[in-house]
Amino acid sequence: MDIVNKEYVQEVITSFANKDVYIHLETTNGSYASHFKEGFLNAGAFLRNLVVNFELGKIVGDSPHRVGLKLPAGWVYAQGITHYEVDEYGRLLLAGLDHEGKLSVALQISETPFKE
Amino acid sequence: MIEKERHVLIILPHPDDEAFGISGSIAAYRKMGVPVTYACLTLGEMGRNIGNPPVATRETLPEIRKMELIKSCEAMGLEDLRMLGFRDKTLEFEDDEDMVQLVEELIEETNPSLVISFYPGYSVHPDHEATARAVVRAIRRMEVEERPKLYAVAFANNTEAELGTPDIIHDVEATIENKLNSLRAHLSQTVWMMKETEAKLAQNDPEIKKWLRYERFFSYKWDQDFE
Numbered sequence: 001m002d003i004v005n006k007e008y009v010q011e012v013i014t015s016f017a018n019k020d021v022y023i024h025l026e027t028t029n030g031s032y033a034s035h036f037k038e039g040f041l042n043a044g045a046f047l048r049n050l051v052v053n054f055e056l057g058k059i060v061g062d063s064p065h066r067v068g069l070k071l072p073a074g075w076v077y078a079q080g081i082t083h084y085e086v087d088e089y090g091r092l093l094l095a096g097l098d099h100e101g102k103l104s105v106a107l108q109i110s111e112t113p114f115k116e
Numbered sequence: 117m118i119e120k121e122r123h124v125l126i127i128l129p130h131p132d133d134e135a136f137g138i139s140g141s142i143a144a145y146r147k148m149g150v151p152v153t154y155a156c157l158t159l160g161e162m163g164r165n166i167g168n169p170p171v172a173t174r175e176t177l178p179e180i181r182k183m184e185l186i187k188s189c190e191a192m193g194l195e196d197l198r199m200l201g202f203r204d205k206t207l208e209f210e211d212d213e214d215m216v217q218l219v220e221e222l223i224e225e226t227n228p229s230l231v232i233s234f235y236p237g238y239s240v241h242p243d244h245e246a247t248a249r250a251v252v253r254a255i256r257r258m259e260v261e262e263r264p265k266l267y268a269v270a271f272a273n274n275t276e277a278e279l280g281t282p283d284i285i286h287d288v289e290a291t292i293e294n295k296l297n298s299l300r301a302h303l304s305q306t307v308w309m310m311k312e313t314e315a316k317l318a319q320n321d322p323e324i325k326k327w328l329r330y331e332r333f334f335s336y337k338w339d340q341d342f343e
Contacts, residue, residue, distance in 0.1 A: 087175060103166055
């Protein structure tokens with residue numbers, strides 16, 4: 001993955017607009033967060049292969065970026081995005097990696113389902 | 117002293133779970149000629165370490181970790197690796213009875229004298245806990261005299277206060293290189309830790325040597341069953 005190229009990522013996001021696309025959205029502190037720091041509220045969320053059809057998608061801000069998708073009846077967004085890759089299947093993989101390189105957030109968009 | 121077994125069945129959820137505290141024992145069993153089966157439930161798909169700078173993505177990580185797991189098994193001399201195809205961080209949401217049956221089938225097939233897994237209630241990660249519960253439930257259903265021994269790994273912060281000290285301690289000095297190679301095999305997950313470990317080893321740090329040399333297990337306390 002490379003550090004986000006905002007203009008390019010914007011182009012790729014826009015190329016997925018108005019199509020049924022599969023979403024992977026994830027936020028995580030890691031499963032050991034409250035082991036290393038007792039009392040820490042370990043919160044996170046995970047969606048994989050949710051199908052959406054967004055009308056407008058934007059990447060905003062300086063790194064870390066925010067990415068939002070406007071749906072006909074709702075929203076998807078992720079914050080803390082630092083890295084991107086368009087993989088061999090044309091999928092847009094966005095991730096937020098912390099100062100140690102650990103993944104904290106991921107938003108991925110694909111025209112085909114992600115592997116289960 | 118590591119007791120000789122008829123067959124050892126290892127049941128863990130993530131590639132690399134074996135490396136930290138069990139790989140020296142596995143290598144020792146293999147050197148004794150004891151057959152060892154390792155059922156690894158997921159491919160650690162949700163690992164947060166993808167390299168720094170990143171060498172993997174969320175989507176390529178499973179394949180990388182699968183190769184690392186195979187390499188770790190080679191380092192331990194383990195030939196019977198089963199990758200069971202569940203997804204990382206989802207085990208506790210699977211049907212509990214299905215998980216128990218999966219363990220029952222593994223036990224029935226391999227007829228182990230010893231099962232090694234995590235200790236329910238003391239293994240921190242939700243996947244460790246779900247695996248541990250399924251293992252205990254499956255063994256509990258067996259006639260007492262037919263049950264394999266169960267060595268469980270426990271590392272929650274309250275372990276010592278509640279479980280006491282481990283009753284099974286394996287000195288794995290003879291297989292320490294196998295263990296280091298198992299740890300090194302899981303490069304995507306251990307690269308930072310291993311840098312530190314190898315530096316300490318080079319300085320003959322007694323703490324790190326002790327940490328590597330002794331593998332600690334609790335015999336599951338059936339008289340204080342978790343449910």
